[in-house]
Amino acid sequence: MGGVELLQFALAGLKNGAIYALVALGFTLVYAATGAINFAQGEFYMLGGMLSVWAYAGLGLPLPVAGLVGVALTAVVGGVFEFLAVRPRKDGDLLAIIIITVGGSMVLSSAARHLFGPLEKALPAFSGTGTVSIFGAVLEIQSLWILGLTTLAVLALWYLYNRTSLGRAMRACAVNRDAARLVGIDPRKIVTVSFVLAAALGALAGLAVTPLTQTAFDVGPSVGIKGFAAAILGGLGNPIAAVAGGIVLGMLESLSIAFISSTYKDAIALVVLLGVLFWRPQGIFGASRREKV
Amino acid sequence: MSRSLGTRMTRLIVSVCIVALTVPTFLIGCDGDRDTDGEAVRIGAVLSLTGSLAGLGEPARRAIEVEVERINDEGGVNGRPVEVLFEDDASDEARSVAAASRLIDQEGVVAIIGGSGTGQSMAMRQEIEPGEVPQVALAGGSVVTDEFSPWVFQTPWPNRVVVPFTLEHLQAEGIERLAIIAESGGYGKDGSDVTKALVDDFGIEIIAEEQFNRGDTDMTPQLTKIRAEAPDAVLMWAAGAEAATILKNNAAIGGASPMRFFGAPGNARLEFVEGAGEAAEGFVFAAGHILVPETYGVGTEAYEVATGFIDRYTERWGEGPDIFAGHAYDAIHIIVEALRRLPAEFTPADVRDEIEATSGFVSVGGTFTFSPTDHNGMTAEDLTMYIIEDGAWKPLEEVR
């Protein structure tokens, strides 16, 4: 296998990894605020693509505006879902919230089918279908968008966490809910904000990927699993770890195809993931987890 | 938790249950569909209207609705109206089994159309055979008619017909080194199995075989691996949205010289052509004449049948039928034609016998002739090679 091909595999892994990373970031945000896994995260990815297509093809908006509309609407859906279905569960029981998001994911994907039908929908590439060549390997310009948006999202999150009072409140809340309440932070507000941001991140991923893959009401779960795996692989609760987990997972799949078999790529990636978990039960970059009682 | 809260919760649950029970009861009152004279001939349709196969089931339902309306407008079957009872299996095999038993036992259907997927169609067999009701499956898997059951028929073109037709074309194009990319599900497995079993007859060698899963977002690694083997062409077995992604990935890594791609009837979908855009230009695949009815020969009976269906469907639903709608058209008309040949008194077993006696029946998927050993009835005659040019499929013969 030549160097160019190896680079091509790496680029493909990086691109898929960036997609997983964006979805994983959503998992991490909700986990930080609630301690729960949001099974509806994949549906936010689906909605981001679907609502953007609707705004673009249905409303006839220009593509950048349609994309913004898609992401914004999904963020609203995330907030409304939290307000209607998660917030009323006042004791914040982890498993209860997880199961509520399972129910939510069924409702969201079904709603998308009612609204947009069962068939896949296409969206044009943001800036043409061209490619760039990197030492002989090629990358679609749309993939550059995916990588760029992932980087942007990470920077924005970093800024939010470290430079804004809201972000500091979110971090405080993740460390200790009760203590945060004592210093005047409303944990309920933080949970809502986390769901809104998680939905926006998922939607951003869906929007960026749709020009390459199209989208349909049932694309959520498969990407959701990958995002969950990436978040766990990196270590829950840490945005940088989530991104790293996503990239590692994407690379693992791509290299499995390159050196072993495309038939078993998912199985191989999962075996490695299980191996990592049994070696480091908190994920690669996860800190020792506080015991939730 | 305090007892009073618990009591309130109990009350709430009870009231939810009451609402849940009364709403459907209310709906019973609004039912206007049922034929009251009891004369209607009942046909069941178990389709995947929700779940992962909803894209197959929905067009089938639409086609059946349009055609049943027309059949009844024209006086039904031997003076009796036809009623089709739809059951959604939600792309779940246990559900299709339950639906089939319900249709056979409770509704007394004389035949069952469906399922949409191969697994669902196969699972229903345990009900179909003891129930002695004929089934006309809309699923394309070879196994549906290869694992022969006297009660089961199938309308889509099976791969034992599609693959030799396609390989003959590849051979004529001088392709000797072929690569395969296939989805991991039944459609891809079936396609690549039949292809691998037959390539030797056409002097073709399989030099690479790669797989992907439904829902994968990028197939560049598989294509990079295939490309390293420098095949003459790639045969793609992908019926879903991934087909478009594959062609786009191929166009990206191929630059000025992308690999040549060939496909199968599963690619005869407008969503695929639209989704792949420029990357689909020059893509060649085999499918039935329905895509371009002119290939039947303008003015022939088949041409009139196909254009008539396309017009009715388009008028009713605002968009043209796809091949899944076509398979459903075939199924309902094969059953109705069999019913027309029967006397006033008949059993589902008689319907089966008459379906098996179908001969030279011109439908949209092709001309159906069943026999006690062939319950699909399609031949290479029913297929045409298409090429995608300027964002639309055209008969290859016309273009070349």
Added chain:
Amino acid sequence: MLGRPDIRLVVIVAVALVAVFALPMLTSERYLLRVFTFVGVNVIIITGMALLFGYAGQVSLGHAAFYGIGAYASAFAVINLGWPWPAGVALAIVLTAAGGFLLALPSLRLKGHYLAMATLGFGEIMKVAFVEARPVTGGPDGLSGIPYPAIGPFEFDTAGLAYWLVWGVAAVALLLAYNVVRSRAGRAMRALHGSELGATACGIDITGIKVRVFVISASLAGLAGALYAHVVGFVSPSTFSLHVSVLLVAMAVLGGTGSLAGPVIATVLLTLIPYSDAVIPGLSRSALETIQEWQEDIYGLTIIAVMLFVPGGIGSLIRRMAPGRGEAR
């Protein structure tokens, strides 16, 4: 917690048993029997899940895989090896118990979401195996022509007999689970759910119990698979997907912790939602089609509603109304 054996409890259980087992005598409708047979299969799986989740506090997102292993093992043994069906069932139980043991051991290191991910990963790996191990599983097209369950010359070849068989097994499984719950180990399991540290301090072998419960729940899923395969006569990988695993966990959580009846009721409720026409008599075709069109929404909303309005799960409702706990009446 289950109440002390009490005459009222015995009466309720007896009435429920009679009602369940009398169904095939009251109706000859195969559809109804089919639907309730599927309910029975799910009840067998949920019995194990209730022990695993409700008593040992562990969550598995991989139990559909055990369900599948059981189904394929028994079908393969009967079709390809020519074994009698009970031997096929035994193979299903042995294989899933071994699988559960192998998965439980390393999983002991994992907690919460990491355990969930490990079991999810196991389930997804097994799904690839079901698709690719075609000589055994028939691949994505599935395995058809699986004979009816048979003990010796006696075949369970009608819908009524299959129903009795499945519910008979379900009743035995529930009885078994009830005894486990009431045993010393069962009390230890409840302690485990409350506090592992405390349980250890009391000298309870947490590791041993966790592994045993995992093995029991895995083999119950395998047993259910061996029943499902032969009752339906066809299996394919799509029946054993992650979606099914997730719904099983949802049923267990809706049922509530520390209860067997709760998860069973939740399972009956959720399994029946898509088949509501079987239980609501006289439903018109158009109403039925409307329900089918909206079933995912109804299912999802039901899950959410129970979690919001019955915080302790259905089990807590029963406890509040349970006989033998006078103050709750």
